[in-house]
Amino acid sequence: MPGRTHSREFKLEVLEQIERKQKTTAQVCREHQLSPSLIHRWRKEVEMRGGAAFTDMKTADQALERRIAELERYCGQLALENTVLKKSLANDRTRSGSK
Structure with missing residues (x-):
C-alpha cells in the first residue's frame, strides 16, 4: 500500500x-x-x-535558473543601453566642442 x-x-x-x-x-x-x-x-x-x-527542490532549482537567466538578459540589456548612451554623450560633447 x-x-x-x-x-x-x-x-x-x-x-x-x-x-x-x-x-x-x-x-x-x-x-x-x-x-x-x-x-x-x-x-x-x-x-x-x-x-x-x-x-520540490527540482522545481525550486528550475525557478531559480529561470530567474537567473532573466536577470542576466536584463543585465545585458542595461549594458547595451549604457554603451549607447555613453557613445551618444561622447558625440554630443564633440559636436558642442567643435562649434
Whole structure:
C-alpha cells in the first residue's frame, strides 16, 4: 500500500497546531492517522529548510535558473543601453566642442 501524500499547507498546519499547543502530537496523529515519526520528520525538514520546507527542490532549482537567466538578459540589456548612451554623450560633447 503506497503512502499518502499530504500537501505542504496540511503539513505546515499540523506543525503549527502542535507548536501553538492547540493540540498534542498524539492528538494530531490520532485525528489524521499519522505516525509520530512522520511528524518528527516534518519538524526536522522545517528546521533544516525553513520556508522552503516541503517544496520540490527540482522545481525550486528550475525557478531559480529561470530567474537567473532573466536577470542576466536584463543585465545585458542595461549594458547595451549604457554603451549607447555613453557613445551618444561622447558625440554630443564633440559636436558642442567643435562649434
